[in-house]
Amino acid sequence: DEAIEEIRAKAEDVPEVYNVYVVDKEGMLVGFLPLKNLIVAQASQKLKDVLIADVISVPTEMDQEEVANIFRRYNLVSIPVVDELGRLVGRITVDDIVEVIEEEASEDMQKMAGIADEEEIRETSVFKISFGRLPWLLVGFVGQLIAALVLFQFEASLKDIFLAIFFIPMMMAMGGNSGIQAATIVVRGIALGELSPDDTFKRLSREIRVSLLNGMVCGLLLFGIIAIFYNPSFGLVLALSMLAVIINASILGASIPLILRRVGVDPAIAAGPLITTFNDIIGLAIYLGLVTASLQYI
């Protein structure tokens, strides 16, 4: 078998061979041959008879995250890379892809935690680490100055019903946690290619129903505790605030990454401090707005 002889000669120069890609005279990719098939093939068989013509390839300009998703979807070990004319220009092997997948996951996690420049786990420069983390801390800082102004607007209500102050941390935290839960699922779904733009409406409606359910459970619990230890009408205001804050946070958490994708920004940066800061400001306004509106009934 001539093909085997040829591959033997070439294989010595290439570090890892799993599949042999076959091109025609113009360099166009026409098929591939797993090494296994080459060994199993009978010496009498012709290359074109053992060749697998149905070959998945990727264009040179494809994003590495997308390439990784193709490897995952089709369980590949290597993939040929072709130029815009379909000519073979190289191959990507799965060991590169394993690196890519780990890196992309690390990058997304760090972005979700509000780390701007990718931080090496073994990074030793305190200044480098600090510079990577400061930008999002400062975005949060500005956001919380706005939150302070929101509280300032409601100074009169807060003085009227001082007890409302004690539940500021709870409203912030419950909104924050619900928002991050929704955002994480959406960001991961986008990264793995499992959430197409067509799913947007379905995803949002699902998040709203989940937040309605979770908001009611948490709201009822809070109502019960406050009704027993203080009074039912304040309990009701807190419960309704909790429900509204959780629904608002979930909608923001799910929609901000979807909007960012649409405008071409990495959704992962949204799922951290950005959503939490938005949620804090809007959540506090909802909570104190409801308290103010119901002051006469409490």
Place this chain on the structure above:
Amino acid sequence: DEAIEEIRAKAEDVPEVYNVYVVDKEGMLVGFLPLKNLIVAQASQKLKDVLIADVISVPTEMDQEEVANIFRRYNLVSIPVVDELGRLVGRITVDDIVEVIEEEASEDMQKMAGIADEEEIRETSVFKISFGRLPWLLVGFVGQLIAALVLFQFEASLKDIFLAIFFIPMMMAMGGNSGIQAATIVVRGIALGELSPDDTFKRLSREIRVSLLNGMVCGLLLFGIIAIFYNPSFGLVLALSMLAVIINASILGASIPLILRRVGVDPAIAAGPLITTFNDIIGLAIYLGLVTASLQYI
């Protein structure tokens, strides 16, 4: 070459072959042969001459995350699995590992977002999604009831200097964000096997220095703003509180995952609502404690 004939016969039954593992009469793994070498080998060569004896294997009971780290470290395509006596019992191929890596990353991200049961991105049952997310929301709920009690303890100080209330969201958020940044790096480092137990002290000292720097930057900024618009002594109290809250949050964020690893709990569950809730409670106590201690100077 007899070996080729034998492998040819067997290869037809196995879906993907990249390496052939060679065992002795007792079934003990003695080496491996990449398919490429098999093709390149001359027909006259003996198996033992082309065999690579230096073969990495994993025991049957190894955790899949560790196996994935070995694939990554050594750029493997397949790895033999041996029992406790060193006998070959099977192999793991890289396409399984790609799945494992994606799954582990998704799982860690979800745990860090406070999602208890792993949630499928395409999950359609609102109840299933809700049940997965509620446990950590309820942990946060209980934590924030404690935060409300902390505020209640400082009622007198809050009434004395009402302005302190407006900065409650800022202290919570800055602590929360710093804690999550530190925790994410530690959790990811542990997952990738890049943070050994010996690194604990170094890691903590690095986080303390980073938080000292970031806390000073944010604290100075806050001091400047408050000194200009209100008064320098209250600015100083806020700045010192900010510094203390950020340092505390970073230490907690870095050490809780390290402690959880030591006691055999997945560190990823720590890096979300758990650390944030702790940070909120302790952060508020630090902030209001400092305000109370300096009431006479403000």
